[in-house]
Amino acid sequence: MPLLPLVGVIGVSQPKEKEALMAFEVGKLIGAMDLAMVCGGLGGVMEEASRGCQQAGGIVIGILPSGRKEDANAYVTYAVPTNMGHSRNNLIAHAADILVAVGIGYGTLSEIAIALKLGKVVLSYHSWEIKGVKHCKNLREIEENLRHFFCQPAVG
Amino acid sequence: MPLLPLVGVIGVSQPKEKEALMAFEVGKLIGAMDLAMVCGGLGGVMEEASRGCQQAGGIVIGILPSGRKEDANAYVTYAVPTNMGHSRNNLIAHAADILVAVGIGYGTLSEIAIALKLGKVVLSYHSWEIKGVKHCKNLREIEENLRHFFCQPAVG
Amino acid sequence: MPLLPLVGVIGVSQPKEKEALMAFEVGKLIGAMDLAMVCGGLGGVMEEASRGCQQAGGIVIGILPSGRKEDANAYVTYAVPTNMGHSRNNLIAHAADILVAVGIGYGTLSEIAIALKLGKVVLSYHSWEIKGVKHCKNLREIEENLRHFFCQPAVG
């Protein structure tokens, strides 16, 4: 079995309704594409994406800022508690092969910055307008980019 | 689906033959017990255990010291490259619910120390004689301890 | 003796001439204000600021991405090699009581993001236009902000 890729979903813990919905849809998409997801393992965008991914049968790795597995949201499959606070953001940028950012927060910005520094593709919805980020207006554009990245033909 | 546990396997990259064999058997056991494994993702004890676990159908999370997924051994399922060098040892101690240490090395010792600091059970085979570690003379003793920890009845 | 504050200087390793000059002047200012400086310890903005600070008699703490003290620039007083790569950016944001950012790079952006997340004041010259950052057009504005922050009366 070869090494399996991870799609990173990053975003704020208190998303607007639109952002929460998008996070859930992105998670579902990842699961439906038979991919696994990595995220910060907590609430908001992280939880909605985890819920979507698990519902679609995908595996979710949650890299937590605290040292307690209990802090993971209910849809994380494997928790990696770090007790490293904001430094765990850096780990998500490293672990993800491609990232989807949803919403605007400074933690999310630090993850985007490190991901771009590492030369990764960062898709974004309602997130930071940083040079290098690929803005997507809707789920379809995110899906097209993910399918293109993973060389999967479009569905339907 | 609830959060799934992780068994940590830690040990030297240049094990003696006996240790390499034991690492492989421990990995196989973890897979056979329907558990997932977390390790440092490189060679030696880490690779033998990963190989055993994958062979038995288990998932292996490899937390790498470098920033490159390519450095993972061939049996890692999901790689978490950290670019954090020895600090990644700490992450393995946090991610594992219980650990098995095989062989004697300073990196392994740092993982044992943090795991014990966190109050985790550390089983060991041919490893450091540190107060708090549970020494196991053979695979059977390791199996008994793992089954006891996960409340699985012994087989056969 | 009370705990002494640290001024963070963050920025690119290949600055434009104007940015390098500003970094040097900011370093000199920090030393002249009897303050100590913390930075990433490498070249470019980090080195110019270190040089200025040392010239003015200030102490420079360099938090290095590598594990080797030899990688520190020639003007670092105390080196803290981390072998943690980009995660060391996070440490600079934590160690600094106030930060000055010079120039545009993704590493600098990650430091700004974490510093703002922590509620720190970030002064910037020719750097990222991020909400929360305090833009300064020249050295005088930087000096005014630093003196205000440390409750030092303006000079002359």
Next chain:
Amino acid sequence: MPLLPLVGVIGVSQPKEKEALMAFEVGKLIGAMDLAMVCGGLGGVMEEASRGCQQAGGIVIGILPSGRKEDANAYVTYAVPTNMGHSRNNLIAHAADILVAVGIGYGTLSEIAIALKLGKVVLSYHSWEIKGVKHCKNLREIEENLRHFFCQPAVG
């Protein structure tokens, strides 16, 4: 001005009386040798050594597990809060050119392990009996080893 060395002092937060006294004396010695000290910045061995070092005019860098400078003991000169929990142990092992361990604790053990992995000299008093550590029975032996390491002639 060249890069200045750092002597690491590591040890438990609840030392026995003998260990606390030794930590204080080691700190005083470091300051008297015109050296700077790095430690974990908290209480017990760390605080006693910091107190001794400051009393003798030395500088103390405290690398804290929390993200709050306020957690530093009263004798730290520069605080580097990490919010990285036990992973900060690794930073002390990297920052120190030579280490003195006092007392027995798992955190101290992890620091010793990483320091030995990095090939550093670890002097110990009442601490772990690990292969590679240089045991010292009294302050004089610690002083002799430190003076030898830094090529300083013995006093008196």
